[in-house]
Amino acid sequence: MRLGVIFIITSLLLGCNEPAKSTYPETDVKMELKQVSDHIYYVQGKAGIATDNEGFISNAGFIVTDEGVIVFDTLGTPSLANLLLTKIRTVTDKPILKVIVSHYHADHIYGLQVFKEQGAQIIAPKGAMEYLSLSKNDELLELRRFELEPWVNESTHLVTPDVIVEKPMKFSHGGIDFTLDVLGAAHSDGDLTLFVEPENVFFSGDIIFEGRVPYLGDANTKRWLDTLIKMEVGKITALIPGHGPAAKNPNKAISSTRSYLAKIRTVMAGAVENMDDFAETYDKTDWSEFEKLPAFAEANRRNAYQVFLSMEEELFNK
Ligand SMILES: [Zn+2]
Numbered sequence: 191m192r193l194g195v196i197f198i199i200t201s202l203l204l205g206c207n208e209p210a211k212s213t214y215p216e217t218d219v220k221m222e223l224k225q226v227s228d229h230i231y232y233v234q235g236k237a238g239i240a241t242d243n244e245g246f247i248s249n250a251g252f253i254v255t256d257e258g259v260i261v262f263d264t265l266g267t268p269s270l271a272n273l274l275l276t277k278i279r280t281v282t283d284k285p286i287l288k289v290i291v292s293h294y295h296a297d298h299i300y301g302l303q304v305f306k307e308q309g310a311q312i313i314a315p316k317g318a319m320e321y322l323s324l325s326k327n328d329e330l331l332e333l334r335r336f337e338l339e340p341w342v343n344e345s346t347h348l349v350t351p352d353v354i355v356e357k358p359m360k361f362s363h364g365g366i367d368f369t370l371d372v373l374g375a376a377h378s379d380g381d382l383t384l385f386v387e388p389e390n391v392f393f394s395g396d397i398i399f400e401g402r403v404p405y406l407g408d409a410n411t412k413r414w415l416d417t418l419i420k421m422e423v424g425k426i427t428a429l430i431p432g433h434g435p436a437a438k439n440p441n442k443a444i445s446s447t448r449s450y451l452a453k454i455r456t457v458m459a460g461a462v463e464n465m466d467d468f469a470e471t472y473d474k475t476d477w478s479e480f481e482k483l484p485a486f487a488e489a490n491r492r493n494a495y496q497v498f499l500s501m502e503e504e505l506f507n508k
Pocket residue numbers: 248295297298396432433
């Protein structure tokens with residue numbers, strides 16, 4: 191009888207969700223929950239490279255509806271995702287219905303298993319399966335087990351999405367409308383954005399970087415730039431990027447990423463056309479507009495070289 195009462199009380203305290211089935215090594219990073227509108231919250235990763243700050247370098251957000259919670263991205267380790275789950279539980283005990291993944295890169299997906307355990311449906315853009323099929327991404331996970339030990343460990347595994355989004359789609363929960371847009375290979379093999387109405391909040395993933403130099407990786411910068419140019423921002427009241435703070439001025443955030451991409455592409459297009467040497471071109475270019483941004487020193491030269499190589503390819507494939 192008494193046990194039964196305790197069980198009921200415990201169940202009430204825990205809400206209708208199952209508690210996490212696994213335990214995760216605790217992380218001591220400071221993760222502050224920020225509310226951007228009535229139903230929408232996010233946490234902001236710190237500036238730095240992938241292994242800084244116990245892997246807390248990217249953002250994740252969530253939307254609380256009457257039916258349950260929709261999560262956007264899951265951070266760079268299961269421990270961080272578990273801390274995010276704890277933060278969600280300070281706001282609501284409703285079930286986690288879905289996780290929307292902006293793109294399959296380690297800093298956004300290593301936390302997926304925590305939400306999968308909660309029964310969430312994992313929704314990801316086309317490109318996720320390519321990521322999962324490449325052995326280099328298994329090797330990266332192996333490497334992170336050393337670099338981000340103990341937060342990435344032997345129990346950390348890549349999660350296959352339940353739904354692959356190939357074209358724009360909409361769904362609604364508890365009177366809130368969600369629009370997913372698939373942008374193709376922009377920053378990664380597949381990038382997806384989320385627009386939430388009626389609050390008009392836009393989750394851009396890594397298409398937009400606020401306040402730091404973007405990591406271009408294998409990005410198709412041509413398509414990325416085209417996407418930004420076409421992006422309709424008139425309706426957006428808040429923009430939550432993949433990295434950095436929510437943009438106070440969404441238009442400005444979009445234009446700063448756009449101008450960075452445009453600058454690199456213009457400079458490297460000139461070099462490729464004239465068959466100039468990369469290093470010489472890089473060194474004589476005035477980067478002062480972006481020099482003071484975090485991650486400039488780590489990322490800019492590599493970004494420029496990636497664009498140089500890809501523009502050579504674009505030129506030959508014309
Ligand atoms: Zn990222």
